[in-house]
Amino acid sequence: MPLNQSIVLDNRPAAHASVDNFKLIQADTPPLQDGQVLVQHHYLSLDPYMRGRMNDSKSYAAPQPLGEVMIGGTAGVVVESRHPKFKVGDTVVGMGGWQLYSVVDGHAPGLLRRVDTTHVPLSHYLGAVGMPGVTAWYGLVKIIAPQAGETVTVSAASGAVGSAYGALAKARGCRVVGIAGGPDKCDYVVKRLGFDACIDYKQHGDYLSLSKALREACPNGIDGHFENVGGMVLDAVMLRTNAFARIAVCGMIAGYDGSPLHMTHPALILVNRLKIQGFIVSEHMEVWPEALQELGNLVGRGQLCPRESVVQGLAAAPEAFLGLLKGKNFGKQLVQLV
C-alpha cells in the first residue's frame, strides 16, 4: 500500500489561527476491505468554513476533532477498488481531507462522486462546478431569487463563489456589482468575469465611504446581496438596499478568525423590509443536481472562467489556508498534490 501523508489539527487557535495549529503525519494506507475504494488526491480544496471547525464552540458543524485529519473537499483518481461501481482510473470528487490518499466506502451515498473531465477540468469540480458554485447558486436562486433588471452584489467577488455568482446573475439579466480587495482582483472581476462593476474595498477606510462607492456603482440601489465576508462590507451594502432586498449570508470571514464583528445598522432590516438569511449548502443536497448542471454548462460554454490559486504539495496547505482567511488568494484556493 502507498505511504500516506496527512495534516491533522494538533491544537486549537487561541485567537488567530497559525501554522502551529497543524501537524503533518505519515502512515501506511490500510488494506482495502470489500466495498472500499482507494483514491489518490490530485487537488485539495481550501475553504473558509474550515476555520469555524477549528474552534471548540457551537457552530453548524461539529468541531474538527484534535489529532484527526482536517476535513476538506478533494478531487482525484481511483488507484485501487473493491467496489463494482468504481474502477481504477475513474476521476472522482469527495471529502477526502488534507491528505494524499483516502479510503472511501463506495456504498455510502454522496461520499464519492464520479465526474466527467471531457469539458470541465478536474480541479473545477472543487470550485465553480462544486461546492462553491452550488453555494452561489443556492444563495442567488433560492434566497435572492432576482428578477431580470435587478441589481445584485457580492463580496469576495473574485473568489470561487463570487465568480460563479456573477455568471449566474448575468445569465438572469441582472446588473452585477462585485466587491473585492485590490485593483488586480477588481480588474479581473470586470474584465474576465463579466461583472458590470467592481469596488475595491481596500480604497475605503470605513463603511460610509464604501457605501458612497456602492451608490455610484448601483444607481438603482441594491436588490440582492450575497455576503461572504461580513463586517464593513455588509454595513455598507445594507445602507444601499432597496425596499424588499434579500441578503444571503454564507460567510462571515472576518468573524471566523476571532475578531469581533457587529452589524452597525440593524434597524435597516425594518426600514427597508429586508430579508437576511443564512444558509449552508450541504444542508440543501436536493438542489445540487440542478445547480451543477447549470454551472457545468456555463463553464463548458466559456461563460464562467474561474480563476484558481494553486500551491504545490500537502505541506503548503496550512500557510495557503491562513492566506485565504486574509484574502491573499486570487480565485479558488487549491493545493495540488500530484
Place this chain on the structure above:
Amino acid sequence: MPLNQSIVLDNRPAAHASVDNFKLIQADTPPLQDGQVLVQHHYLSLDPYMRGRMNDSKSYAAPQPLGEVMIGGTAGVVVESRHPKFKVGDTVVGMGGWQLYSVVDGHAPGLLRRVDTTHVPLSHYLGAVGMPGVTAWYGLVKIIAPQAGETVTVSAASGAVGSAYGALAKARGCRVVGIAGGPDKCDYVVKRLGFDACIDYKQHGDYLSLSKALREACPNGIDGHFENVGGMVLDAVMLRTNAFARIAVCGMIAGYDGSPLHMTHPALILVNRLKIQGFIVSEHMEVWPEALQELGNLVGRGQLCPRESVVQGLAAAPEAFLGLLKGKNFGKQLVQLV
C-alpha cells in the same frame, strides 16, 4: 360645524423627541362635500411607528410634514354623512390623526371601515383587532410560521402586538415566552395573557445575563422570535436560537429615538442559519380580512383579553406618546377623546 382641535408636528426632534415638537391648534371643521363623512373620534391610537415619521430621513414612509396633523389610527362615530354607505351613528375606524374630528372621503377604499361593537369593544379595533393585532398575526403566521411544539418569543410582550401574538401562538400549540419590563407586566403576561413564561429584561444588565434567563425559560431553544424592540433583547434572543429559527422584525423602538443600536453577533445568522425579516403590516393588506377574523374570534371567546393604557383628552397625547417610547405604557396606548 363643530370646532376641531388638532395636534401638528411643529418641529423635528434633534435626538430625543419632546413635547415641544408638537403644537395644539384649533379650527372649524369644514362643511362636507358630496361623498364625505364627518367622524368624531372617540379613541386615538399611539404607536411606535410615529416616532420614525417625525424624522426627516429615509424611512419606509414619507416623513410627517411639518405643520400638518400627526398621522394616527382612530376609532369613532359618524356624526354627519354625505355618503350613502355611512350613516350617523355608525362606529368606524380609520386614520383620522391626532384630532377630535376628521372629514373622510367615503369613496376612497380602505380609508374608513365600519366595525361591529356587539362582541368587541370599539377601542379594541385600534389594538388586538386592528393594526397591532394584524401585525402580530403577519409576523407569526407568515414569517415565523411555527409548528406546534416549537418555542416562540416576543419582546414588549405586554403591549398590543405582544398580547395578540401570545394568543395566536398558543392557539397554534406553541410554547410562548414573553420579554417585558418590570414584574407587574411580567405577571400580567403570564397570568392574564396566558404566556408560558415571561422574563423581566430590567432585571438584566446586559444581553448575556438576559440570554441566560432565556435559556431557562426556553429549555428547547428558540424557533421563532418577534422583535418589537431591538438592541439587547435581540442580541440575547439570537444567542438562544435553534437552527433555522425565524425572526420577524417589526420594531426597533430603541433606535427610533436616536440612540445608536447595533447587532452584536450577526455571525449567528450564518451559524444558526437564521432568517431575519423586516415587515410593515400596511404593505400586506391582503392578509387583513383573515387575520381580523381570527383576532375577533379570539377576543369574542375571551382567549385574548388585551389591556389598554388610556389617557384622557387630546392635549395628553404628546406626553403619552413619549411615555410609550420609553415603555411607560402598560398595554395598548390610547387617548380617549369622548
